[in-house]
Amino acid sequence: MRKKILGYIGFVLLLLPTVVIGQTTVRGTITDAKSGNPIPNASIVVKSGSSGTASETDGKFTLQVSSLSVKLVFSALGYTTRELTASANMLVKLEPASAASLDEIVVVGYGTKIKKDLTGNIAKVKGSDVQHMPVVNLDQALQGRAAGVFVEGNSGKVGEGIKVLIRGASSISASNSPLYVVDGVPISTDSYSGNPLADINFNDIESFDILKDASAAAIYGSRAANGVVLITTKKGKAGKTNLQANFQYGINKPTHLRGFLNAKQYVDLIREAAINSDHLEGVDPLDPNQYEDSWLEFVEGRLTRYSGWSDWRTLQTNTDWQKLAFDDKARTANVDLSASGGTEKTKFYTSLAYVSQDGILVGNGLRRFSGRLNLDQTVSDKLKLGFNLSLSQTNMDQVSVDNEFTTPMQMVALAPITPLRDQDGKLYNRPVTTYGNPYVDYKEGHYRTTIYRNIGNVYAQLNFTPHFFFRSEFGLDIQNQNDDEFYGFNTTYGTGTNGYGQSSWFRGLDYNTNNFFSFQKTFNSVHDFDAVLGTSFQKYSTEWANVYGEQFPVESLQKLASAGLIKGGTSESNNSTFLSYFARANYKYKDKYLFSLSGRADGSSVFGANNRYGFFPAVSAGWILSEESFLGSSSIVSFLKLRGSWGLTGNADGFGNFAHLGLWGGSSYNGTGGLSPTQLANPDLKWEKSNQTDIGIDFGFLSNRISGEIDYYDRETKGLIYNVPVPGNTGYTTKTVNIGAMSNRGFEFVLNTENVRKKNFNWSTSINISINRNKITKLDGVQTMIPGNDGRYLNSLIVGESIGVFYGPKFAGVDPANGDALYYKQDGKTTTNDYNEAGNFIVGNPNPKMIAGLSSNIKYFGIDFSFLFQGVFGNKIQNGAGGFMSSSFDWFDNQTTDQLDRWQKPGDITNVPQLRIDGANGTGASSRYVYDGSYVRLKNITLGYTLPRKFTKMARISSLRVYVTAVNLLTFTKYPGWDPEVNTDYRADNRNQGSDFYSAPQVKNVSFGLNVGF
Amino acid sequence: MKTQLIIYISAFLLLFGCNKKLDVNPTQDVAEEFVFNNDANIKAALNGAYDAASNGYVLGGDLMLYSELLGADGEISWVGTYNEPREIFRKTILKTNGYVESSWSNSYKVINICNNILAHIALVDDADRDRVKGEALFLRGLMYFGMVEFFAKPYSAGNITTNPGLQLVTAPTVNGQITNANLVPRSSVKDTYDLILADLTAAKPLLSDEIGVYANKYAASAILSRVYLQMENFSGARDEANEVINDSGAELTGAYAGAFNNTNPSSEDIFVLPVTAQDGDNDMWLFWSTSDYGARDGDVEVNQAHLDLYSPSDARLALFWDVDGTYYSGKWKFQYRYLPQVRLAEMYLTRAECNYRLSTSVGATPEEDITTIRNRAGLGSISSPTLDDIILERHLELAHEGQRIHDIKRLRQSVEGFSYDAPRLVFPIPQREINAVGSNILVQNEGY
16 A cells, blocks of 8 residues: 555655654553543654654554654644653653633644634634534534534525625625635635535535634635635544444435415415405406406416316315425435545545435435545655545436426415326326426426536645745646436426427636745744745636527437427636735744734736736734733633734625626627627726724633633725616616625624533533624715615615615505505605505615524533534515415415415404405515514434444444434524525525525434444 | 755746736627727627617517507406516506516617717728618617607607607717716607607618618618607608508518418518527517417417407408417417518508598508408408598507507507506606616606
8 A cells, every 4th residue: 555655656756855864762652631541543743743653542652753852742532732752651641622622723824823822713613523414515514613604505405505604794796605725725616506515525524714804814815805714624644544434314304384275275265366356346256247357257267277177166176285395205315434544654534425315305406426535645854745635426406496487396386276187197287287387397307417526636845944844735626517407398498399408518627726835933932933925826717518409309318419409509618817925924922922914915817907916914913811920820710812803805706707898798690690798897896805803802711611712803895896787878787896895893702611521421512602793884985775676575785784684665564444555655654555655664684683503512421412503693584475475365376374364354453465366465575575584493413322342342343333413403483484594596695685485494304323433 | 955945936936927827818708899890890799789689678579568568458468477567567567667677778788789880880891881880770769769659758748849758878888987978867759759760761771672680771661650650740651651562572471370470581571580499589479378389378368359359250360369268369379480570561551541641642542551451361441441440450450569559659549548648658767777877867757
């Protein structure tokens, strides 16, 4: 094995001189400082060197070192790391680590730091905390785990987009997503369809380090305004090879279902609606002479049509369409195999995993195979090489976005009197179904996505001296995606054209090089100094093509080779580049005073030549009070640090590659190519810049059994890019300009406690609470308001308010006299039944006021129990589909059961207006459809049991754990819709938040698992 | 050691020299500065103007749909789920109606392309310059006419010098600049019609005389005849119609049905938009046909009140088709069929009406023209037709082709109790535009 690896990198060895040095042997034993038990598999490495080993099962180790004066670093999972000078025979005692140890290593950009020495704000989530959580995406696994990190899935569709906001939204139309960096390489978060983070097996991840303040993030310059998530994958350790196998199987259910009318209620209420509409027109439809041309005649005609073969008058059919939208056999299965180990010079981690998650919606699912090999090779004291390579294949069955008639959730709009199939067993579709029947699209169509993803990097590190090295990294992120779609003759897309097929191919190539020098030295044992200086170049290019066709001869031939008519096709490519220079210096005096300075200059092709470069500096300082004599002897305060930082970060992602240019694109008329304008120029376009100040306290009490952080931050973002409406008579509707400013201010509070710390009983708890106030402080300087611009939603941009607040008519209830929906006029007092006369008010804010997480871990002998509650508070949700599904039977859409409380006769006090077919009685977007979206959720709960070693030893395995784990088991909310964690996918963006539109509820999963170590 | 250091530092410094890597050009688009600098590009932009004009929100169906929905008067019904057309059908249009907004902005998109072409017309080869200029003028005039008919009070409402018309923009938008030319108030109805007349009359002599899918001399005449008719300039309308009938070479199709659902221009199309699987929108099919033909749900139904207007042997009646007794227009049944913008039949009807009103018989007598139309529909002639006969013939012949509300307005008829000049028969200026231009500059229409 080792020979092969050495052979593989042999060419490097040939190129570089190796240095042979004298060797001495160190032997020792590592034990638990509390219990005295030996610690197996602990890591022992030479500090500022490269050799190392791991302890055996009896805690013993042997290591060759150059001299006995070298420092050795001892670390083991769950223990505090110690640094000791080598001696021939060592007895090393390690303290069990507290929940969030101050000595823990934190990954920063282009290096690492000990948490204690940080001057910026970095939240760390350990891979082990989220391991084997039965979700697909790593961002789902982070939900509720870190202060200031807001994670929200658009819906419960598997592989769906997930919003991650670090300390609130900083941008109106550029990206609000953090930069993801895997082992030093920024990865792509764009894809043709689906969520590109779903390609990553998060069980391979050692840690997530989330850079939140400007001082931590500014080293990533123009990409850092939304924070940075540094992902470090697992590495091998010298010693015995550790084999792990995890098997998991579970069931998936929707978190909640809504109530819709059954056949009888549907027929009764829609007839009532028709009669009401007739009465308003002075017609009594129950009089046989007036029946003709009445609304009732029209409605009953439609009922007959919608009943298919059955008779609505005798309620022959009562279809529960909502039930049909969900897959009641949805399952999750995971298999995860990994091996890690190595020798002093060669270390490896490798894994193979399979994930299969059926979506809760019919026709939705994800399967992923992934493999990883991480290899680190110490060539000599001078040279270290390695690579991290992951490969994955993700297969997805996708469903349409929420506003398509074909998406399963829209089945709820169909009439319960409509049978699913005709008497020959054929699925009904329009005109028997009210709208296209999504069940047909599910059964007779498919949308399959296959993604091959390869994220890898190679590095070489050259140590000039023990204090000074140069590191070169080259990373690649390759995405290869195919979307294969076919819709049969009876489907919505395929009707009238004998089927519809589309094949799309996408390739994304992201390459990145980092080259940097790193220096670290302690002078006179009181001046700790370290510095980094480097450059980085990134190029991102995508290429995609598709072709689509119709007229398939038979439904079983689904590839475009069989299409009788190739209807069209296209291909496109896109490129962008970044060239960057970065530097950072940290200085620590007497382990008390900390200073840090960093800066990055970024150039990007995304901006015009005039504004191509931006400079992003940051400064920070810290004072460790607990090292001062006046606190040093305190038995209560074990750690206390004040820190403050200021920095500038930029945002250059998410608004296209050529937003500064006036563009004309290809068009076609009469089979001849033409040029049409596509974009209005703005040669002045430049970066959005965020100016962030952070003040924080890190504390530890009672030997750090109680520890935590409190932060206050103030982030002002300027030069916000927005597509400002321009007069249509220019030939354009919008122009991309740096118009506005936005502020985010907030508090973050983290508290970790070790409630019990005993030999066989450990209990720790962690709480995080974040409060963020987002406010738009400037639009273009002239307008103070850009109101919601599509009829169904109210998300607006208003100076002085949070991004995307709901601004529109305020519902004033129902007129008890006549059942009319009423709205407040602009005076806020008088009411009107004319929606056009209604005033506009701020009727809700989709941004949460507070988010929180509470987790606890208990270990009692072999039993482990953990849970995570996650909460979102103070946000509002607007149901954009309210005007369809809760509309007093404005049309034939089936209605939510709350419509049973409709106004029926003068004097009725209710909030549901009188039923009127085609009456638009209260259906306009208003506060009527805005609800409290706060929720608390039992995000994850796990109960496990590890068999005693004496049993596992007999079976010749090193460990065996069985567990049951659940995601989203309980949700507490007042939101009347499916699920309060929602933002409809077809329009989700920075401004359009908190909107529901037939969005699938989140997935509730309960899984059983088995974990075996060899 | 020292040499290693030098090697690595050199490698490091090399990276400082790659600024050129930041020069990346778009692959799907051309930067504006490279468009209007040669003959071929300007001609490509002209083709782009046709493409923009054929958008569903403009000539690709919606302007025709709006006219029919506003003029429904019980003869057709909107039964579809989309709010925007429903608001138009009910005459309760919101200022934020997305269709109205898109028709506005897409019309101006065409106008801006035309303005760009006209500003750079000197770069076009001598041989084609007149034609290119004529086509750009034609399209601009056609767009302004299409808009003024919906966004302003009709010419027949009088007060043409005070009733607001459109924002008249004739300068191109360049380099992203929004100028005072864009932040203009609405010109009067009269000034708007003057610009339309100026564009179309200037275009006419420059254009090719080949009728079909591109702007041509007879298309200019035909549209002019419509403009004159709106202005009640009957002699102008008559003479333009007469010119088309006599000189264009167009002929009525043998059967009435032959004028529709064609995959090529028919013999009577003066100006027609191609719709193929690759090209062109067909919003008439989308809303007027049914799901069996891949359209929406038969959103526009034709009512008995309309069918009763025909005599039983009328070939035009036979074109309607039904599903379980619900009738649909047969003119818009299929998706990939050319969309007629002006047919020769309309010219006969215009000439007949104008000759009647002016008591002339330029080209032919009203009776002869009405006979021509009726015979093709399988009907006998009417001796000495009255104005009502001519108007009814026009109503039936051009049914559901987008002329309805405009005829109602110029004829000072009423619809569903709304007088021809009722504010609710006029579209609101989109709120989006008022926000972008400023409510102090761009005034809203009465009633909104």
